[in-house]
Amino acid sequence: MRSFWGVFVRWMTPDLQDREVDEVSNKIYLINLFGWVGAGITLVLGVNAIFHQNLFLAGCLLLVSFAYLMVYVLLKVFNPENTYVYSASLILSVLCILMVYLVYTGGVANTGPLWIYLLPPVAMFFTGMKRGLVVVGVFTVVVWFMLLYRDGALLKASYPVEFKLRLLYSFLTVAFLSASYEFSRQVALRHFQRLNDQFQRQAQKDFLTDLLNRRGMMEAIEREYHRSRRFDHDMSLVLCDVDYFKRVNDQYGHEAGDYVLKRLASVLLEELRGQDQVSRWGGEEFMILLPETDASNAEYLAERLRLRVQQTIFEYNGQRIPVSISLGVCKADTNESVADVIREADKHLYMAKDSGRNKVVTKRR
Ligand SMILES: Nc1nc2c(ncn2[C@@H]2O[C@H](COP(=O)(O)OP(=O)(O)OP(=O)(O)O)[C@@H](O)[C@H]2O)c(=O)[nH]1
Known part of the structure; x- marks a missing residue:
């Protein structure tokens, strides 16, 4: 019926x-x-x-x-x-x-x-x-x-x-x-x-840094991933994490930690091209999406970001806070899913951490 x-x-x-x-x-x-x-x-x-x-x-x-x-x-x-x-x-x-x-x-x-x-x-x-x-x-x-x-x-x-x-x-x-x-x-x-x-818009924004949040970035990555496959373009991801961020919070206070995240967000934004996108992936992690970028250019950009952060002065309430970042770079391959590419970038980030931090590790093919 x-x-x-x-x-x-x-x-x-x-x-x-x-x-x-x-x-x-x-x-x-x-x-x-x-x-x-x-x-x-x-x-x-x-x-x-x-x-x-x-x-x-x-x-x-x-x-x-x-x-x-x-x-x-x-x-x-x-x-x-x-x-x-x-x-x-x-x-x-x-x-x-x-x-x-x-x-x-x-x-x-x-x-x-x-x-x-x-x-x-x-x-x-x-x-x-x-x-x-x-x-x-x-x-x-x-x-x-x-x-x-x-x-x-x-x-x-x-x-x-x-x-x-x-x-x-x-x-x-x-x-x-x-x-x-x-x-x-x-x-x-x-x-x-x-x-x-x-x-x-709010559902895709991180309230602290005003960058895209993880949900917004996932959508952007999926969109770009399908576009790059369709037109046979390169696309790379860079996962970036603040080194010893727990110490920043413990030593200078949580507000100083928040300040570092906000300042870092604006430094990353300044260094990237208009077509690139940066998001707060979680806690002190930032995911960067680089359309039309192969592994060596992504590595070059990641290295530039690392240096720029190292040279930037982070000062909160008159106190200088030493900040460095580690970065894992991965170029998307046509036979990999989005989840695979993210997992690879994460793996490289942790290789950068393991090898002493303030480093860039790239997947080489
Ligand atoms: N101030 C502040 N701290 C945050 C925020 N989100 C996460 N954290 C802190 O970030 C710290 C992350 O610490 P861990 O995961 O141990 O990493 P880490 O100290 O950076 O060490 P490595 O990543 O191994 O270099 C934790 O203490 C979290 O509480 C935030 O929005 N603001």
């Missing part, structure tokens, strides 16, 4: 290929739903009109039903992300024509004009506030003209003047409310997107 429902829903809805639920996918699903509901209702009304021998009305309604079905076909056959704008325009155009027709004929017992309130919310939601206002504006002018021109000479149905005026005033009120609602929705959406971007 469940799988039947799943197949049915999949058949009825456009394929968004696991796209995340967002404003666009939400719109696509609603346009599709609107198409189905519109096609269903107008089909029933069309068949009903055939039974009542009103063949002109039946023809119109069946045509509308077919047009709404095309909304689904457009979304299903073509890429919905490209065609949903056309589907929305189709829905709106057909809706406008249907509303004008209902105002013209009066529908059942002159209640046809009551359906025009559908237009403002649908127009605003499907096409946005500005375009929605244009559609509603043009529609209002057309209907206003039809209702007021020579005391209803353009209408098949006849309405009292009070009804016509109140219909237009209340329609404009609904249009204004729909536009305000759409405007607030857009403002809230933008605010939400800004917050989301901010959280995403």
Whole structure:
């Protein structure tokens, strides 16, 4: 039963290929739903009109039903992300024509004009506030003209003047409310997107050094790794660790330790090229990603960093703190996974530590 429902829903809805639920996918699903509901209702009304021998009305309604079905076909056959704008325009155009027709004929017992309130919310939601206002504006002018021109000479149905005026005033009120609602929705959406971007950035930043954190760097490495494989470019990693950092904390205090990490972060940033990326990998460890860099250039850069740190004066509260770093360098090979490359860089770092610290060790091939 469940799988039947799943197949049915999949058949009825456009394929968004696991796209995340967002404003666009939400719109696509609603346009599709609107198409189905519109096609269903107008089909029933069309068949009903055939039974009542009103063949002109039946023809119109069946045509509308077919047009709404095309909304689904457009979304299903073509890429919905490209065609949903056309589907929305189709829905709106057909809706406008249907509303004008209902105002013209009066529908059942002159209640046809009551359906025009559908237009403002649908127009605003499907096409946005500005375009929605244009559609509603043009529609209002057309209907206003039809209702007021020579005391209803353009209408098949006849309405009292009070009804016509109140219909237009209340329609404009609904249009204004729909536009305000759409405007607030857009403002809230933008605010939400800004917050989301901010959280995403924060989730990838290290609060102490303001560098990328391990999570942000992992993403950067994965991205670069796939790029370098695809275009057959070199890529290297340098893992760098402060020597005897525990002593810094013990001797000068934890705040001095924090100062060293921050200062070191800015020294590393100064030495690197714009395309390189540096992150705080954890504690007193920094991971550096070097795109388009082979092992000997990565080693050269690592050596330059080591020297630069050695020559930099780290001074906190008037006290000079001796700081040096050890670095493990590894160039990514095509047959290695990202985890392998990181493991290799880590292995070389510990070889640098074992061989006395303040050293660079590179994987040679
Ligand atoms: N001040 C400060 N200390 C940190 C931070 N993160 C980690 N540490 C300290 O860094 C020290 C790391 O010490 P160890 O792992 O023993 O390494 P080490 O003393 O640098 O020795 P080697 O790496 O072998 O040269 C620990 O004392 C941690 O408490 C931080 O954000 N701020």
